[in-house]
Amino acid sequence: MLSRQQVLLHPAAKPVLFAVCLLPFAWLFYSALTNQLGANPAEALIRSLGDWTLRFLCIVLAVTPLRVVSKTPALARFRRMLGLFVYFYVVMHLLSYSWFDQGFDVPDIAKDIAKRPFILVGFAGFLLLTPLAATSFNAAIKAMGAKRWQLLHKLVYLIAGLGILHFFWMRAGKNNFAEVFVYAGILAVLLGWRVWHHWAAPARKPAPARTVANAR
Amino acid sequence: MLIKTHSSGFDHLIPSEITPRRVYQSRRDLIKLMATGAAGAGLAGWASRQAMAQGVQHPGKLAALAGAKSPVPGALTMEKITDYKDATTYNNFYEFGTDKADPAKNAHTLVTKPWTVAVEGMVKNPKTFTLEELIKLSPQEERIYRLRCVEGWSMVVPWVGYSLSELIKKVEPLGSAKYVEFVTLADPKTMPFVGSRVLEWPYVEALRMDEAMHPLALLTFGMYGEVLPNQNGAPVRMVLPWKYGFKSGKSIVKIRFTDKEPKTAWNKAAQQEYGFYSNVNPNVDHPRWSQATERRIGEDGLFAKKRKTLMYNGYEAQVAQLYAGMDLKKNF
Numbered sequence: 096m097l098s099r100q101q102v103l104l105h106p107a108a109k110p111v112l113f114a115v116c117l118l119p120f121a122w123l124f125y126s127a128l129t130n131q132l133g134a135n136p137a138e139a140l141i142r143s144l145g146d147w148t149l150r151f152l153c154i155v156l157a158v159t160p161l162r163v164v165s166k167t168p169a170l171a172r173f174r175r176m177l178g179l180f181v182y183f184y185v186v187m188h189l190l191s192y193s194w195f196d197q198g199f200d201v202p203d204i205a206k207d208i209a210k211r212p213f214i215l216v217g218f219a220g221f222l223l224l225t226p227l228a229a230t231s232f233n234a235a236i237k238a239m240g241a242k243r244w245q246l247l248h249k250l251v252y253l254i255a256g257l258g259i260l261h262f263f264w265m266r267a268g269k270n271n272f273a274e275v276f277v278y279a280g281i282l283a284v285l286l287g288w289r290v291w292h293h294w295a296a297p298a299r300k301p302a303p304a305r306t307v308a309n310a311r
Numbered sequence: 312m313l314i315k316t317h318s319s320g321f322d323h324l325i326p327s328e329i330t331p332r333r334v335y336q337s338r339r340d341l342i343k344l345m346a347t348g349a350a351g352a353g354l355a356g357w358a359s360r361q362a363m364a365q366g367v368q369h370p371g372k373l374a375a376l377a378g379a380k381s382p383v384p385g386a387l388t389m390e391k392i393t394d395y396k397d398a399t400t401y402n403n404f405y406e407f408g409t410d411k412a413d414p415a416k417n418a419h420t421l422v423t424k425p426w427t428v429a430v431e432g433m434v435k436n437p438k439t440f441t442l443e444e445l446i447k448l449s450p451q452e453e454r455i456y457r458l459r460c461v462e463g464w465s466m467v468v469p470w471v472g473y474s475l476s477e478l479i480k481k482v483e484p485l486g487s488a489k490y491v492e493f494v495t496l497a498d499p500k501t502m503p504f505v506g507s508r509v510l511e512w513p514y515v516e517a518l519r520m521d522e523a524m525h526p527l528a529l530l531t532f533g534m535y536g537e538v539l540p541n542q543n544g545a546p547v548r549m550v551l552p553w554k555y556g557f558k559s560g561k562s563i564v565k566i567r568f569t570d571k572e573p574k575t576a577w578n579k580a581a582q583q584e585y586g587f588y589s590n591v592n593p594n595v596d597h598p599r600w601s602q603a604t605e606r607r608i609g610e611d612g613l614f615a616k617k618r619k620t621l622m623y624n625g626y627e628a629q630v631a632q633l634y635a636g637m638d639l640k641k642n643f
Contacts, residue, residue: 127613133412134401134608135464198616213599268599270509270580271409 103169137195213264220257376533378453414542433488471533494565591624
């Protein structure tokens, strides 16, 4: 039996994860080709791709908390790929909206983005995610310097907020928030853990010393 | 008996309208012949539509409910009829879930027998009708209507029913009655999503009296030549082809005449998004999506450009006079 660490560091681990991440897309593509997306295939496709964007956003933001809590440093090597899959799915989401909903009519798309806040917010999220995807390779990190690179990539928290707002406003038209709250809850826990980890966790280490000092 | 089993077959309600089977069969054969190409490709399209408009395919799932071809202007569109499967598995009926696949999955729990509809409020003859009385009140007609959902999709559905005006005339509203309110069933025991906070229950819809009296306003008991399936609003619902679909209340239990504009379900939930009238209007967008175009379910595939939405869903000639002089941007 391979240990957890050995599995995660195995040369096949990344290709396997890559294939797994492509499965939702492959399944949607297959369903579209074989006409299995129901009565309104365009709507099903656009919404599923949006759902998968949010899911991958949750997954990639779960990597660091999971790595720290489970003390599994090897998880870090998958973070970039997962992050790029968020971008892959959002591009597919935008592309399928532009194509199947708007028929690639650019003036119509521009009007739609300007007119409807929920589309504007979604589009803003996509725009903000673009520099993150574009600077995901090692040379970019070197060129920018780790500090500035990290600062840029903190945008992901804003992007997560925009993604939730996009979904919330879309569902507000039908007053149907149950799923929105599930994603918002997951993202709130993942971001909340970071805040807690940043402020509370390091403070615990010197705490015993202070207690001792106070006792004197 | 007006509700027929499938085996009892095809009956006309007015004997004088009966065409000998031999005669209509030969005409139908001719139309089919044309549709197969003898009359050229362009004409074939027309002919196959014509053939379809003449005979709606019965799915053979529920009790038959025959309707004579409606004489009401605009009541029989020649467009391609949406597949029964799409019309019965892709629709909104929030009492059974918010996803459009939910009603077909969950509505089997709805109990439609016995069923009564209370007609009350400002009328001379208030009465609680049993479903059987209501079905027999006026001859059933087949009406092939376009259905436009506020979400931007559309279908063509052959309904069976009669003009609501027939019922209104029977109960004789008082001169003071200005609106008709439709209260639908809200039974948490048989409708799993009644109680969810998405909408206020029961689901209430309403019309101005002149809208309710319009012959196209259909009190509906069946579709595709059979009684309504539960998920489509059995056993009795409204169908208002020139308004967005949600204006047509399903599984109606009460029809009330009143002098004040009733508060309707979606208007209460989101006043700025859903107005009282909710007439199909490509020029007034919903804040979250455009109403200029629509996707015809089962026809406009993934790669087809969406089709233009028509004013009053294509019933402008019939209903526009109801709204003459009104600012439709304000009264959306």
